[in-house]
């Protein structure tokens with residue numbers, strides 16, 4: 016079981032780190048988040064924290080995750096390599112988890128590079144490291160969820176662009192729902208703000224670990240991976 | 254576990270509907286250990302559909318298949334472990350090198366490191382990929398990609414090799430080489446390959462399954478099949494004489510099944526079809542002399558294998 020997942024994620028990770036695409040995406044990610052970082056510390060009252068930066072980063076994830084994941088299953092369908100993968104002694108779940116693990120590796124690597132910002136903050140100021148750690152945990156959970164959504168979108172179409180657009184659309188919807196929540200009342204408002212992906216991130220940005228939100232991200236991720244696996248399985252029945 | 258240890262591929266009443274459309278219907282056959290069998294049929298006859306069910310890529314609408322005794326649906330992973338598969342379009346990861354690709358294909362089949370690197374050396378030699386080992390697959394010609402496809406299919410020394418149109422779309426020299434390679438593989442593998450080229454099966458296979466419109470219509474050795482199908486042979490005769498009378502006389506020769514005439518006037522060419530065991534050439538000679546006509550040419554025409562094949566599929570259409 017583990018062996019197959021590792022074999023698949025090793026292959027995908029190698030592709031990520033051997034083609035310019037991932038570097039370009041990572042550079043854009045770092046440049047954008049870097050911009051928000053500079054902006055957040057150069058306001059009149061610079062909070063020695065990554066709070067603003069973290070919130071801005073989630074916006075960047077919304078763009079980044081669909082682009083990073085769009086290739087993973089769309090290309091397999093387009094090249095027809097899915098036929099060989101699905102006739103190898105590998106379970107559909109292992110295919111999905113293997114691909115997903117590779118994106119997590121890229122996510123963690125990229126987040127590690129942003130630790131540079133933390134070092135800068137420590138250099139120039141005296142930030143509270145506790146909330147900073149919580150912020151990173153939030154980014155990790157948020158990123159993991161967005162990547163699972165991107166991977167699911169990638170299973171829906173053999174066209175990478177279509178996959179990216181679907182993934183972006185879903186993420187945008189999950190974000191906008193949070194904005195819409197205050198416009199409604201009662202149960203609807205409650206439900207909408209509970210579904211919203213950005214609302215769940217707010218606590219982390221404030222340095223608070225809310226179990227609700229942790230559960231939300233984990234459930235969302237598992238659900239998406241499950242749907243991806245089911246979608247692969249259903250291709251067999253067409 | 255295995256119902257018959259010698260039966261490596263068993264298809265029982267395999268049926269696949271695409272919606273209401275019949276892909277294949279009621280296909281049954283058994284392929285025994287060591288056999289090299291051709292699945293022969295024109296485009297759209299259901300070859301790929303059959304192979305996709307055998308390899309577990311898609312389940313049949315109804316029916317059962319077993320590979321090396323393992324049910325493809327119920328015991329899927331074991332069945333898949335026993336198969337090496339070359340799909341029709343030879344799908345490959347174009348951004349990988351040949352070596353990395355083979356390493357990946359070996360690792361998802363659970364081959365351990367030492368064995369895998371030994372096998373990669375072997376299949377690279379066997380498929381003559383040596384010079385391209387470190388090349389990106391995107392840069393390889395179609396013929397070489399085909400070899401990479403075959404290399405991954407035999408990498409894990411599968412008990413059963415399933416190849417969907419292994420010589421389609423590559424240049425003639427590579428076709429000859431690929432056929433030779435398959436013949437070599439046939440010495441120690443059980444192989445099912447599909448093709449729509451009749452001469453190919455007589456070159457490679459010991460047995461042929463002929464599929465047409467989703468149904469198996471014949472099953473035999475290539476030689477027997479050619480013999481059995483030779484319901485009639487043909488001679489071409491150029492005869493000077495009155496057309497209608499010549500036609501009637503030719504038709505009256507025992508064993509002749511059909512006569513057609515081309516050309517007008519006194520001198521015409523007659524195509525005389527006859528049953529395989531009744532050569533009418535001497536009878537035609539006697540007939541012409543007896544009637545005082547002129548025999549200007551008398552040629553046996555052996556029907557091409559393609560023609561026989563066409564006949565077979567046409568005659569089964571009802």
Ligand SMILES: Nc1ncnc2c1ncn2[C@@H]1O[C@H](COP(=O)(O)OP(=O)(O)O)[C@@H](O)[C@H]1O
Nearest residue numbers: 271275276294295296297298299300301302303
């Ligand atoms: N995925 C599919 N959806 C609908 N029809 C299909 C599909 N795949 C094949 N067919 C149809 O099923 C028939 C058999 O196809 P196929 O097995 O590919 O034939 P072959 O490989 O002998 O050319 C064809 O008429 C084809 O159009």
Ligand SMILES: [Mg+2]
Nearest residue numbers: 300301302341
């Ligand atoms: Mg086909």
